[in-house]
Amino acid sequence: MNTKIKFVAFLLLSTLAWACTPKTGPKVTETPVEETKPAPATQPNPDLSPCPNFNDAPDPQTAMEDFVVYRNFMKTGDWNEAFSYWKQVYAVAPAADGQRNTLLADGIKFYQIFAQNQADSVIRETYIDRIFELYDQIELCYPQGGYIDGRKAFDLYYTYPYRATPQEIYALFKSSIDKDQIDAQDFVINPFTALLVDLHTTGEVSTEEARKYTVLIQEIIANGTANCEGEACDRWLTVEQYAPLRLEFFETIQGFFDCTYYRDKYYPEFQENPNDCDVIRTVYSRFKWGGCEESSPEFAAIIAAAKDKCIEETAVEGGYAALRDAKYNEAINLFKKAAADESDKTKKAKYILLIAKIYFSHLKNFAAARQYALDAAKIRPNWGEPYLLIGRLYASSGALCGPGRGWDSQIVTWPAIDMWNKAKAVDPSAASEANKLINTYTQYMPGIEEIFQRNLKEGQSFYVGCWIQESTTIRAAPRN
Numbered sequence: 001m002n003t004k005i006k007f008v009a010f011l012l013l014s015t016l017a018w019a020c021t022p023k024t025g026p027k028v029t030e031t032p033v034e035e036t037k038p039a040p041a042t043q044p045n046p047d048l049s050p051c052p053n054f055n056d057a058p059d060p061q062t063a064m065e066d067f068v069v070y071r072n073f074m075k076t077g078d079w080n081e082a083f084s085y086w087k088q089v090y091a092v093a094p095a096a097d098g099q100r101n102t103l104l105a106d107g108i109k110f111y112q113i114f115a116q117n118q119a120d121s122v123i124r125e126t127y128i129d130r131i132f133e134l135y136d137q138i139e140l141c142y143p144q145g146g147y148i149d150g151r152k153a154f155d156l157y158y159t160y161p162y163r164a165t166p167q168e169i170y171a172l173f174k175s176s177i178d179k180d181q182i183d184a185q186d187f188v189i190n191p192f193t194a195l196l197v198d199l200h201t202t203g204e205v206s207t208e209e210a211r212k213y214t215v216l217i218q219e220i221i222a223n224g225t226a227n228c229e230g231e232a233c234d235r236w237l238t239v240e241q242y243a244p245l246r247l248e249f250f251e252t253i254q255g256f257f258d259c260t261y262y263r264d265k266y267y268p269e270f271q272e273n274p275n276d277c278d279v280i281r282t283v284y285s286r287f288k289w290g291g292c293e294e295s296s297p298e299f300a301a302i303i304a305a306a307k308d309k310c311i312e313e314t315a316v317e318g319g320y321a322a323l324r325d326a327k328y329n330e331a332i333n334l335f336k337k338a339a340a341d342e343s344d345k346t347k348k349a350k351y352i353l354l355i356a357k358i359y360f361s362h363l364k365n366f367a368a369a370r371q372y373a374l375d376a377a378k379i380r381p382n383w384g385e386p387y388l389l390i391g392r393l394y395a396s397s398g399a400l401c402g403p404g405r406g407w408d409s410q411i412v413t414w415p416a417i418d419m420w421n422k423a424k425a426v427d428p429s430a431a432s433e434a435n436k437l438i439n440t441y442t443q444y445m446p447g448i449e450e451i452f453q454r455n456l457k458e459g460q461s462f463y464v465g466c467w468i469q470e471s472t473t474i475r476a477a478p479r480n
Helices: 003-015 060-075 079-092 102-116 121-141 147-158 166-183 186-201 207-227 231-252 259-272 277-289 297-309 314-324 328-341 345-361 366-379 385-395 413-426 428-442 448-453
Strands: 461-464 470-473
Touching: 060 079, 060 102, 079 102, 102 121, 121 147, 147 166, 147 186, 166 186, 166 207, 186 207, 186 231, 207 231, 259 277, 259 297, 277 297, 277 314, 277 345, 314 328, 314 345, 328 345, 345 366, 345 385, 366 385, 385 413, 385 428, 413 428, 413 461, 413 470
Parallel strands: none
Antiparallel strands: 461 470
């Protein structure tokens, strides 16, 4: 092997590592020239990809050299020059070395960049067509289980949602997960979870199917977080912070989760707050809703604590009994009646706030919970508890308003902190709890870099949409 070939081989091994991952690239201004279709393989090697590789090219050495050149141009950010060499390699050896999908994945990256920077919608759509054609070619040249279905669905969900219906995107995600099962890709879990919940809500996914995939999602997350390494662990953390919270919606369906789910999730909360009647009542109700046996050690301990520490007022005994028995709508109606009949403003506000907590903790109706919390605050203006609750509602909305991490999920902390500041402003006795919550969630605010990237500044007014729909003030998380 001569020196030039050795040099090319060295560079080739050092650069054949780029993988097809959900990323976006930098901007370019030049429009690419249409590429030449690749030639078919002449003598497929059963140990390599069935698609043409370097050895199938008319001039293998030139193909390898062009590969190295375009990859180096990519590293320096010269995307147009890189693309011209990429086309030459693609035309003769789309499988590159025959062992990995690097060249095809790079093609997707090129067309993503060109589509992002193309003002002409017709040309842009042809680039997007090429992206999905290259996905199909990766599947042909390098079959990878559910990876390609997942990538197509990911792009359709986040970048090109107008090209497919939610049902079609859901079907692609489902196909990906069905193929990979417990080893499903991390990037498919969050959008698939969101679609699973949304389509169940509209009646397009049955409860049986939702239950099946909820169990599988939980198993996938457990497997992914237990076996990840390096950057993959950061991605699984994003999944872990979103999907389980989004799946909490199914707690509103009795029988969807079994007792084990409620015991594992809620009993530790009781253990940490064994004297808090709000916690005791919530956990009691969750155990009842989950069909747990009252004779079990955990449920027995909760029942004993409720009898010992939570003395109920005669006027609302029925409401508390309905709440314990997980009859949430009945409990709401009984507390409404008690509030309407009560002349004492302190008690009236308490009953109204209890309704807000039922909507929050049990029915997952955040908008209704906020409205009743605000009603309680109007009845008792110097009470901080309603604002503490509203702040918790906002802080819990990261999985509803975004992917669990990142900008859309982080900005909910701003109106949450506004509410906690208001709680301690109107009620000094709420200051300790408010400060605790503020200190906890300040670290989850967007970083200063993310704020600058959006041409925003600290101190500016900012409108948070989603269900929150509040104006707030931009603040950056403290630097470590």
